[in-house]
Amino acid sequence: MANATLTRVGLIDALVKEVGLARPDCALLLESVFEEITTALAAKDDVKLARFGGFHVRDKRPRVGRNPKTGETAAIKARRVVTFRPSHILRARLGDAAAMAEG
Amino acid sequence: MLRSELVTALAARHPDLRSSDLERAVDVIFEEISRAMEKGDRVELRGFGAFSVREREAREGRNPRTGKSVSIDAKRVPFFRPGKELRERVNGGAAD
Secondary structure, eight states, X not given: OTTOEEOHHHHHHHHXXXXXXXXXXXXXXXXXXXXXXXXXXXXXXXXXXXXXXXXXXXXXXXXXXXXXXXXXXXXXXXXXXXXXXXXXXXXXXXXXXXXXXXX | OXXXXXXXXXXXXXXXXOHHHHHXXXXXXXXXXXXXXXXXXXXXXXXXXXXXXXXXXXXXXEOTTTOOEEEEOOEEEEEEEEOHXXXXXXXXXXXX
């Protein structure tokens, strides 16, 4: 039961079942959703999905890092990273699930 | 970009689909991802990224206002790791 992985296939199954569209449409739609989110983030436009959470683009300054394997210093260039901030609702859902597992 | 703006963008890509179906689809996708994490499962969307659940151990915290120590229970928090394609595209398409 534990440690299963949900992938595109599982999401397409859910779309077919819940929305009732043809499978090829569901597959295309799923791609469009993540393509649109990616396009927005690439334009530095944060994506906020109520009840789920927000994807934010942050600028990281250049810094001197270290290769953990060799110990050599290496320059890390300025870059952008995507961070995810789960909504309070999502946090609560995971927290509650943990409480139930314990209790 | 908000959920409503995402639905508008999807409508432009899928003029053949009803916007009520598009709204429902967005809800279903993120509800399924939430449900999987609730069960403690991973969600892997190659290219975009992976959602997983991280365990946080119980710890002694401190109320920053009063300075009193309070015990914070162990909990599970959602975590997202961006995929290779997403990392590259927010950096102008170049490699890491």
